[in-house]
Amino acid sequence: ISARMNKETYEMNVIKQCFNDKNKLLYCLERIKSNDVFTDELCSLLWKIFQVINNAGQEVSLSTVVDMLEETSNYSKIDPFKDLIASTQHDEDKWKYHVFYMTEHWSRSLIEDACRDILGGKEAKSSEQMSEMLNMVLNDVQNTHVHPVSFKEAYKTTLEEIREIYHGLKVPMLKTGLDKFDRVLSISRKKYYLLAAQKKIGKT
Numbered sequence: 001i002s003a004r005m006n007k008e009t010y011e012m013n014v015i016k017q018c019f020n021d022k023n024k025l026l027y028c029l030e031r032i033k034s035n036d037v038f039t040d041e042l043c044s045l046l047w048k049i050f051q052v053i054n055n056a057g058q059e060v061s062l063s064t065v066v067d068m069l070e071e072t073s074n075y076s077k078i079d080p081f082k083d084l085i086a087s088t089q090h091d092e093d094k095w096k097y098h099v100f101y102m103t104e105h106w107s108r109s110l111i112e113d114a115c116r117d118i119l120g121g122k123e124a125k126s127s128e129q130m131s132e133m134l135n136m137v138l139n140d141v142q143n144t145h146v147h148p149v150s151f152k153e154a155y156k157t158t159l160e161e162i163r164e165i166y167h168g169l170k171v172p173m174l175k176t177g178l179d180k181f182d183r184v185l186s187i188s189r190k191k192y193y194l195l196a197a198q199k200k201i202g203k204t
Helices: 002-020 022-031 041-055 062-071 075-086 092-120 127-142 151-166 179-185
Strands: none
Touching: 002 022, 002 041, 002 075, 002 092, 022 041, 022 092, 041 062, 041 075, 062 075, 092 127
């Protein structure tokens, strides 16, 4: 019971921090890989709403969140939401640890459930089947579709790509089909553009 209460408190603090600070929201968007990380009903709903608002290029604010709650007919959640963001949570400055605790708890639960399914099934499974089942879960937990690279590796890859574009071996990605616009925007022998920013901040 104590662990569950701690997790609910952590979730409320993370939601409050994300509401108050866009940088904290972006930090959490990069690390929280599933909506299921939030188990509290209100926090789970608010997290989904934050994502929708951010993906639409809008600021998470009292107005945008309340509008979303009204549009989704969640009128009963408006006052609890206002109470949450107005409240003082325990250890508010430890929000990064709270994110870690929540994601770790979710990851462990997924792996434990997968192990129970593998070992508790009625039909015997081969080692290959067991490995496949576990790897599917590990892919979800580790978010392996994002491959981390060192700065040296990223720099080398980018330099090679620019050389290929320069020698006409590769077409620049910045192509819209509007010839005049592409001539202004696209990478050429005389012009280079580097677009860099955090995830979900509007590069596209």
